[in-house]
Amino acid sequence: MEKQKKIKPSKELPSGFQDRQEKELLIRDFVISNIKESMIKYGFQYLETPSFEFTESIGKFLPDKERPGEGVFSFEDENKWMSLRYDLTAPLARYVAKNFNEISKPFKRYQLGTVWRNEKPGPGRYREFLQFDADFVGTKNLTADAELLVLISEILEKCGLEKKDFFIKFSNRKLTDGLFERLKINSSSQRLKILRSLDKMDRLGWDEVEKLLGKGRKDSSGDFTEGAQLTTENIELLKTVFKEKKIVGFVPEALNEIAEMEKILGSFGLKNPENYTFDPTVVRGLEYYTGPIFEVNLNFEVKNSKGQDIQFGSIGGGGRYDNLVSNFGNLDYPSTGISIGIDRLVYALMQKKDFDIKLSRPVIICVFDNVKIEEYIKLLKLIRKSNISSEIYPGEGKLKKQMEYANKIQSPCVIFYGDDEIKKAEVKLRNLKTGEESSVKVENLIDEIKKLI
Numbered sequence: 001m002e003k004q005k006k007i008k009p010s011k012e013l014p015s016g017f018q019d020r021q022e023k024e025l026l027i028r029d030f031v032i033s034n035i036k037e038s039m040i041k042y043g044f045q046y047l048e049t050p051s052f053e054f055t056e057s058i059g060k061f062l063p064d065k066e067r068p069g070e071g072v073f074s075f076e077d078e079n080k081w082m083s084l085r086y087d088l089t090a091p092l093a094r095y096v097a098k099n100f101n102e103i104s105k106p107f108k109r110y111q112l113g114t115v116w117r118n119e120k121p122g123p124g125r126y127r128e129f130l131q132f133d134a135d136f137v138g139t140k141n142l143t144a145d146a147e148l149l150v151l152i153s154e155i156l157e158k159c160g161l162e163k164k165d166f167f168i169k170f171s172n173r174k175l176t177d178g179l180f181e182r183l184k185i186n187s188s189s190q191r192l193k194i195l196r197s198l199d200k201m202d203r204l205g206w207d208e209v210e211k212l213l214g215k216g217r218k219d220s221s222g223d224f225t226e227g228a229q230l231t232t233e234n235i236e237l238l239k240t241v242f243k244e245k246k247i248v249g250f251v252p253e254a255l256n257e258i259a260e261m262e263k264i265l266g267s268f269g270l271k272n273p274e275n276y277t278f279d280p281t282v283v284r285g286l287e288y289y290t291g292p293i294f295e296v297n298l299n300f301e302v303k304n305s306k307g308q309d310i311q312f313g314s315i316g317g318g319g320r321y322d323n324l325v326s327n328f329g330n331l332d333y334p335s336t337g338i339s340i341g342i343d344r345l346v347y348a349l350m351q352k353k354d355f356d357i358k359l360s361r362p363v364i365i366c367v368f369d370n371v372k373i374e375e376y377i378k379l380l381k382l383i384r385k386s387n388i389s390s391e392i393y394p395g396e397g398k399l400k401k402q403m404e405y406a407n408k409i410q411s412p413c414v415i416f417y418g419d420d421e422i423k424k425a426e427v428k429l430r431n432l433k434t435g436e437e438s439s440v441k442v443e444n445l446i447d448e449i450k451k452l453i
Contacts, residue, residue: 016119016127018343026357028130028346032112034158035132042151044110044134049091051114055081057328058090073116084116088133089288089321089337096137096335097328105333106138112342126343132316135337137325142257145292145320146264148338149276152296152316159345160353161298166315168276170294172258173319176283178251179241183234188287193228198242198283202297202313206243210235242281261292284319293319294338302351312348316340362389363449364406364414366399375422379415379442386446388453406432412452415445 013019020028039046055074072083085091088111096103115131134151136144149168156166176198180191197212204212211217213235216227230238240246247255258278270276284293295317301309318338325333349355363383365376376392383390393402406414416428427445430437431452440448 014127016121016125018126018128020343022359023355023357024346024350026359027350027355028342030355030357031159031342031346031349032132035110035112035155038151038155038158039110039134042108042134042147044108047092047095047109047111048113049085049088049095049111051084052082053085053091053094055083057094058083058086071118073118085113086117087115087339088113088131089135089324089339092133092135092137092337093321093324093335094328096325096333097331100329100331100333104138106136106144108134108136110134129344130342132340132342133318133337135335137335137337138333139336140322140334142260142292143264145294145336146261146268148318148336149265149294150268150270152338152340153270153275155340156296159349160355161349163275165299165352167297167299168270168294169279169282169297170258170261170276170292171278171280171282172254172292173284173289174254174257174291175241175247175251175280178254179238183230183237185230185234190228192287194230194238195283195287197228198238198281201242201281206239210239213238242283245280247280257292282317284317288321288324289319290322291320292336293317296338296340298348300348300352302348315345315348359410360389361410361412362391363453364402364411365390365392366402366406366414366416367393368399368416368418371418371422376417379417379427379445382442383446383449386450388446388449413449 036046055072058072072086074081074083076082092109092111096107111133113131114128116128118127121127134148136148149170153163153166153168157163176195180186180194185191185194194213197209200212201209208217212225212227213230214227214232215229216225218224241250262272262278265272265276272278282293282295284295295314297314298312300312302312304310316339318336320334320336322334325331325335365379367376373392380390380392393405395401395405403414411432413432414430416430421427421439425443426439426441428437429440429445429448429452433452438448
């Protein structure tokens with residue numbers, strides 16, 4: 001009988017997913033600590049929602065598809081579709097609707113959580129990433145929208161960026177909605193396709209966006225994206241607003257809100273055009289935005305996976321979504337919020353500046369065959385009592401193998417504690433950076449280790 005060949009699992013990761021090593025994670029912890037510090041100062045409450053929601057609750061589904069999960073990772077459970085959350089805003093709206101009678105009005109919350117997007121990955125853009133959100137729920141006051149921009153500016157500076165390293169652009173969704181009415185475009189799917197096309201202007205340029213607004217576009221990989229099928233006349237009108245940035249005479253209500261935002265931002269100390277600017281090309285593709293919308297961009301170049309210099313662009317954005325909570329019931333709860341991709345920000349920060357991250361590595365107590373483990377544990381407890389990272393060599397092998405391990409993990413020093421040393425109540429301490437070795441009384445060991453770490 002022929003023996004069945006065992007198929008070994010792949011060691012490669014799916015596209016868009018990432019293993020993250022210690023230095024990156026420690027820098028991410030640094031970013032998160034600065035975010036939390038600012039959120040407390042600004043009076044936001046901390047919230048956590050589950051990773052899974054019903055697909056209909058997060059709003060990213062296509063009912064004409066057999067599997068309603070375009071853009072999200074989904075599965076069917078007891079005849080109901082569930083999806084990993086695409087963002088943190090829709091789960092917030094669901095939470096507010098569920099807890100409407102208990103929460104404050106307005107309600108200010110922030111959240112840090114992993115989100116998943118079943119989309120084509122790119123440099124610093126993943127299918128799984130950590131996101132930060134801050135939202136004002138239950139207010140139409142434009143001060144809330146403006147304060148989100150002030151908040152993000154403060155966080156980025158606390159994380160080590162200078163004002164010249166980032167830039168905030170904002171617009172107003174009422175501007176595009178007014179244009180759609182003028183163009184007599186009533187289909188929500190066509191409107192969304194137009195917005196997603198316009199949202200690519202910074203990355204693709206107008207000529208390529210014009211193809212997406214018309215019949216469609218083929219990218220460098222050969223993938224074809226069907227266009228919004230607009231007429232040449234309609235595309236020319238959009239060109240006037242979004243490429244030439246001529247908006248005089250369009251949608252007075254939007255222009256009034258834009259002027260009010262600029263006034264409030266000035267009171268907070270943000271200057272136009274040094275720190276922010278109005279830009280009609282900021283459209284943000286999500287269809288639930290209803291008023292001011294904003295985008296946070298980094299101004300410097302980074303290297304992609306091929307070592308090529310690229311403009312990094314957006315790390316996040318947000319806007320006003322006055323109708324989202326009402327999707328869950330007859331609730332009038334106007335809201336505004338902003339999101340930052342933490343992993344995307346860390347990716348850029350690691351290339352922009354040197355972080356003085358001290359990686360903690362344990363002192364290694366080497367093991368000799370003829371010494372009882374109890375003696376090593378006594379010594380280990382003594383060192384750990386002083387909150388010094390330390391361990392008894394955890395593997396098997398002779399001294400050479402133990403030293404290889406200590407060097408591999410970049411331990412600051414190793415301790416030799418054999419029978420002779422135990423009788424004398426001392427250890428041999430070897431500095432792995434210099435190779436120097438000295439005999440140290442156990443009572444003085446902590447002080448000597450502290451000199452090396």
